[in-house]
Amino acid sequence: MYRSLCGDVYSKDVEITENIMSEEQYNDLLKAYTKEALASMIKADIRSRFPEPYASIYCKQFDDFKNVADFLEFAAKLMRR
Numbered sequence: 001m002y003r004s005l006c007g008d009v010y011s012k013d014v015e016i017t018e019n020i021m022s023e024e025q026y027n028d029l030l031k032a033y034t035k036e037a038l039a040s041m042i043k044a045d046i047r048s049r050f051p052e053p054y055a056s057i058y059c060k061q062f063d064d065f066k067n068v069a070d071f072l073e074f075a076a077k078l079m080r081r
Contacts, residue, residue, distance in 0.1 A: 042062060043059045043062060043063075046058045046059055046062065047059065
């Protein structure tokens with residue numbers, strides 16, 4: 001019964017998702033959420049390891065690096081098209 005219930009729930013989730021967005025869009029959204037969650041964890045770790053004002057400086061440097069990496073990823077995606 002558990003397996004069939006999970007199967008039914010999963011199939012409904014997939015059906016709803018297919019109506020709202022494509023699989024590629026869903027994967028892009030999942031990747032974006034994962035990247036943001038990882039960035040938040042890294043910044044929280046920085047803040048726990050270093051005192052102020054160093055923690056803020058290092059978090060700012062991390063954000064700058066992340067923005068450059070995001071831009072390069074975006075540019076590479078455009079080049080593939």
